[in-house]
């Protein structure tokens with residue numbers, strides 16, 4: 175018989191580590207199994223590192239609820255655990271009169287989601303705050319910020335380990351067999367072995383669908399289709415022309431090519447959204463032409479020579495090109511009839527912001543805590 179553990183979490187991205195920490199703090203025995211040699215090697219280290227306010231998502235969606243709740247938990251966590259963050263604020267800009275209805279739509283959506291601190295800005299207000307930016311009007315979100323996501327993951331890992339949980343890297347999950355409330359989990363690829371557990375959480379990000387399809391005894395019709403949208407980021411060499419994050423109106427697949435500022439105060443433009451069929455982080459430097467056009471709409475003084483390729487990421491999405499953005503899918507017993515199993519699908523943005531709230535949600539689903 176294989177060794178029997180209490181809880182296994184598949185994947186040591188920010189979501190898996192946050193869930194593992196939550197389970198360990200509740201006194202559960204937890205092991206997180208990660209395929210890569212290091213934690214956070216995929217989407218969790220290839221994102222914008224923005225703490226989102228919760229503006230864009232449909233009312234009552236998981237994205238809206240978990241982002242608004244998670245943002246507050248995250249700010250408190252960063253303060254308590256000395257994780258580097260800043261409440262920079264962000265301005266969403268309408269760069270033409272045609273954008274104004276969208277800005278009004280987002281103001282109303284934010285209110286419906288409980289984001290009550292947005293402020294309307296005239297074009298002169300924006301000029302006074304951000305002299306480099308040109309627009310018709312703006313919406314200021316004071317509760318948007320930035321975070322050092324790697325420090326955050328390390329802080330979560332520290333708490334997990336203090337509570338006797340552990341992360342085992344270079345451990346790729348293969349087949350999982352579901353039998354009588356127990357999961358037999360094949361781990362490889364080197365020195366393969368099988369371990370059993372009573373509770374299993376699939377937080378494998380871009381591979382969550384593959385992991386679920388490899389579960390014998392799990393209803394495959396519950397696995398949603400994965401769509402992937404690749405993102406490129408360019409850094410802007412030299413001093414940042416902006417103090418706050420500047421976002422245009424969202425476009426298909428993403429939030430539009432915006433400016434974020436990293437914890438060192440450097441400006442970074444991106445992400446774009448290119449629909450892809452395979453996971454490949456190669457940087458396509460030809461994307462620069464589209465970046466320059468998009469950025470000049472709100473920053474006409476852009477010096478394109480200062481743009482340098484930075485990195486790429488891939489969004490694990492549940493909606494395809496031209497479709498309305500899909501919600502997170504966090505499936506538990508009520509959805510698939512398998513006791514002790516939670517699968518997380520489509521955990522794209524705002525997953526980093528929502529991570530602590532997602533962890534709480536998963537804990538409650540697993541142990542039927544109301």
Ligand SMILES: Cc1cc2nc3c(=O)[nH]c(=O)nc-3n(C[C@H](O)[C@H](O)[C@H](O)COP(=O)(O)OP(=O)(O)OC[C@H]3O[C@@H](n4cnc5c(N)ncnc54)[C@H](O)[C@@H]3O)c2cc1C
Pocket residue numbers: 184185186187188189190191207208209210213214215216217218219220221222223224225226345346347348377378379380381382385405445487488489490521522523524525526527528
């Ligand atoms: C371009 C981009 C920008 C974003 N910007 C923001 C933002 O500004 N703010 C925000 O809140 N959110 C943002 N997000 C979303 C956020 O980054 C994600 O929601 C979050 O990182 C998802 O974490 P994860 O743990 O689910 O996935 P991952 O970080 O991908 O972790 C999954 C882990 O599972 C492991 N794994 C996969 N298969 C197996 C297997 N078979 N066995 C063992 N391990 C396995 C992988 O190696 C990986 O380490 C952004 C996302 C993208 C793509």
